Amino acid sequence: MLEERKLQKSKITLMRDHRFALLQGIMMVGKTKVADNIPTACTNGRDEIYGRAFVKSLKEKELNFVVAHENGHKMYRHLTTWRKLHDEDTRLANAACDYVINLMLKNLDPDESVIAMPRYQSGPMKGKLMGLIDERFKGMNAKQVFDILKQERGDEGGDGDGGAGGNGSGDGELDSHDWDGAKDMTEQERRELERDIDQAIRQGAMAQQKMAGSGGGGLDRELQELLEPKVNWREVLREFVKSTCGGKDKSSWRRVNRRFLSTGVYMPSLISEKVGHLVIAIDTSGSIGGDELGEFLSEVKGIAEEVNPEVVDLLYWDSEVAGHETYSSSTAADIPSSTKPKGGGGTSPSCISAYLKAKNIQPECVIVLTDGHVGGDWGSEWSAPVMWAIVGDNDVMASNGKTIHIKE
Numbered sequence: 557m558l559e560e561r562k563l564q565k566s567k568i569t570l571m572r573d574h575r576f577a578l579l580q581g582i583m584m585v586g587k588t589k590v591a592d593n594i595p596t597a598c599t600n601g602r603d604e605i606y607g608r609a610f611v612k613s614l615k616e617k618e619l620n621f622v623v624a625h626e627n628g629h630k631m632y633r634h635l636t637t638w639r640k641l642h643d644e645d646t647r648l649a650n651a652a653c654d655y656v657i658n659l660m661l662k663n664l665d666p667d668e669s670v671i672a673m674p675r676y677q678s679g680p681m682k683g684k685l686m687g688l689i690d691e692r693f694k695g696m697n698a699k700q701v702f703d704i705l706k707q708e709r710g711d712e713g714g715d716g717d718g719g720a721g722g723n724g725s726g727d728g729e730l731d732s733h734d735w736d737g738a739k740d741m742t743e744q745e746r747r748e749l750e751r752d753i754d755q756a757i758r759q760g761a762m763a764q765q766k767m768a769g770s771g772g773g774g775l776d777r778e779l780q781e782l783l784e785p786k787v788n789w790r791e792v793l794r795e796f797v798k799s800t801c802g803g804k805d806k807s808s809w810r811r812v813n814r815r816f817l818s819t820g821v822y823m824p825s826l827i828s829e830k831v832g833h834l835v836i837a838i839d840t841s842g843s844i845g846g847d848e849l850g851e852f853l854s855e856v857k858g859i860a861e862e863v864n865p866e867v868v869d870l871l872y873w874d875s876e877v878a879g880h881e882t883y884s885s886s887t888a889a890d891i892p893s894s895t896k897p898k899g900g901g902g903t904s905p906s907c908i909s910a911y912l913k914a915k916n917i918q919p920e921c922v923i924v925l926t927d928g929h930v931g932g933d934w935g936s937e938w939s940a941p942v943m944w945a946i947v948g949d950n951d952v953m954a955s956n957g958k959t960i961h962i963k964e
Contacts, residue, residue, distance in 0.1 A: 559590045559611040566616070566623045574767035575664045576624060576671075581756025581763075582631045583623075585749070596730060599626045600737030601635030602749050614674055621661060621671040625687070625731060628657040633753060635738035636746060638698050642735045645706065650733050651688055652702035658689045658730075674730065687730035747799070751958075758953050792960050793855065793923065793945065797831055797863050800921040800941045834865040835919040835940070837908045839926035840899030841874040848947045852925045853892040860888035869917060870895060875902035877911040903927075909935040928952040 567583050570576040586602035594607035604626045611619060629635065634653040641649035658673065665671050674686045693701050741749065836856055838849065860868065860883075868888045872879035879898035883891060905924060912919070921941045928946040934955045935942075942957030953959045 559606070559608050562611055562616075562619060563588060563590065563606060563623065566620045569616075569620055569670065570624055573670050574764060577764040577767050578757065578760035579624060579627045579631065581759035582627045582753065585630060585752045585756050594732075596732065597622050597626055598732045598734050599629050599635065600734035600741075601630055601633060602741070602745075603737075604630075605734075613677065615672070617668060617670065617672040618674040621673050622730065624661055624671055625654075625657050628660060629653060629733070630753065631757065632656065632698075633750070634698060635733060635735060636749070638702075639735065639739065641699065641702050642733075645702075646735070648702055648705050648709070649698070649735075651705060652698040653733065654688045654730065655690055655693045655701050656696065656698050658687045659691065659693055662689060663694070754958065758955075761953065793943065794859055794862055796941075796943045796958065797834065797859055797865075797921060797923070831863045831865045831920065833867045833869070833919040834859075835869045835871065835912065835917065835922045837871040837873055837877075837905075837922060837924045838897070839874070839903060839905075839924070840872045840878065840897050841903040841927075842900055844925075844927060844947075848925075848927075849897060850892075852945070852947075853895065857889050857892050860885075860891065869919065871908060871911065872898045873905070873907055873911075874899040875904045876907045880911075903930050904933050905930050905935045906933050909938050912939065913937065922957075928954075 567588075571580045571583065586604065588604045588606075590606050590608050590611060592608050594605050594610070596607055596610045598605045604623075606622070606626075610622075614622065632653075634657075638649060638653065641652065661671060662673070673689070676682050676684050676686060693704070696704075838844075838852060840849070856868075856870075859865075864885055865888060866885050868883040868891070870879075870881040870883065870891060871877050878901075879896065881891075881895055887894075903926070905926065908922070908924065911917075912922075919940050921943070922938065923943050923945060925945045925947065927948045928944075930952075932955075934944075934957075936956075938956065942954075944954040944957055944959045945962055946952065946954075946959060947962045
């Protein structure tokens with residue numbers, strides 16, 4: 557069990573260093589094991605597998621680097637986010653993801669005080685780095701790196717060489733990527749993984765901030781972007797509503813119901829063309845301007861038209877719920893023109909959850925629009941999934957539910 561202990565020691569070392577504290581929660585996601593049939597290391601975006609002989613051959617700092625590398629893939633969600641790149645060119649996709657991770661790790665510890673990229677110990681490559689690294693890719697994501705590698709490869713076609721360019725780069729044999737394992741996850745497993753990683757990043761950020769208060773550095777810029785991903789917030793909002801409020805009003809044979817497969821019975825899955833009860837709670841404290849309010853109300857209309865909720869309870873709140881309007885599926889699209897916002901006091905999201913409980917309102921999900929200046933008050937005892945849509949330049953993350961940032 558010597559190699560298992562070495563892995564455990566590496567994770568503890570990384571967790572205790574402020575530069576890698578963001579990985580604390582990530583390293584607890586999925587399973588970690590040592591296997592005899594793995595030449596180096598591998599991840600499917602959730603689980604980590606390390607080759608026994610490989611772990612045994614690595615020095616302490618090198619193993620720290622490999623562990624941080626695998627968890628970097630998990631944190632960036634490479635194996636699920638960039639599946640299309642893999643389908644287009646597997647080796648270029650592998651190289652692009654590795655360039656991003658390795659450069660991030662090098663920038664975190666340029667002096668190699670805790671981590672050091674492994675080098676070949678023998679053969680014609682002796683002394684050369686095992687991984688890919690190139691400073692020109694700084695600040696890029698895997699897609700941007702992939703496009704550059706593809707352009708540089710030209711029209712040669714094939715499956716890519718996976719090792720294009722790089723100042724002092726090796727052959728990219730540091731690890732392998734289990735794309736098939738990531739693809740084989742069920743839809744529920746992927747949702748749970750996304751939730752676990754979101755929560756892990758949030759926990760790691762809090763731990764890193766605490767360490768920074770005692771003399772450590774702040775969040776690396778590229779890692780900070782993970783907490784405010786550059787996504788279309790409208791699409792995220794609508795997908796959240798669809799996934800959490802979906803009814804079961806129709807059946808379809810296009811997807812077999814997995815619950816009955818073990819019995820040998822094939823049944824259709826239930827699908828929905830509309831959602832049920834939706835609560836939208838809009839912060840109307842003094843810090844919310846008319847432009848933000850108008851934009852969100854416009855999006856409320858878009859959600860209503862696309863997902864057709866049966867009921868929408870629209871709440872306006874500051875330190876208390878100041879206004880409550882109810883709309884049906886036939887009137888929800890009229891919200892922007894018919895609503896009358898109220899409020900203007902302090903900011904206390906806990907009034908929302910308390911109001912829902914007192915009025916016995918039981919929605920299928922809750923969307924809260926706020927600027928995030930809530931003093932740590934994110935409500936409690938929510939009876940339904942919550943999404944916090946935070947406007948402005950506040951990078952705060954809610955302590956519960958799902959957080960997205962809406963920025964101009």
